[in-house]
Amino acid sequence: MMELNRQLEVVSDRQIDLSMQDADGRLYSRASKMAELGADLHELMRECDLPKAEAELLMRLQQTRSQKRHS
Numbered sequence: 001m002m003e004l005n006r007q008l009e010v011v012s013d014r015q016i017d018l019s020m021q022d023a024d025g026r027l028y029s030r031a032s033k034m035a036e037l038g039a040d041l042h043e044l045m046r047e048c049d050l051p052k053a054e055a056e057l058l059m060r061l062q063q064t065r066s067q068k069r070h071s
Contacts (some may be wrong), residue, residue, distance in 0.1 A: 031047075031048040032061075035062040
């Protein structure tokens with residue numbers, strides 16, 4: 001019975017970890033789409049709760065992608 005409880009705890013912890021990763025993934029997908037549609041730095045920071053450095057990086061990546069598409 002103790003082994004079953006331990007396994008249940010491990011599975012529960014993994015489920016929590018996975019749900020947090022999924023939420024982060026959706027957040028970055030949304031931020032990426034917003035940048036693609038022309039959102040500015042402050043919109044990304046405010047709407048997606050991103051630190052300034054992450055929002056800047058995301059915008060630079062989006063600019064690079066856009067330039068490659070138009071080349």
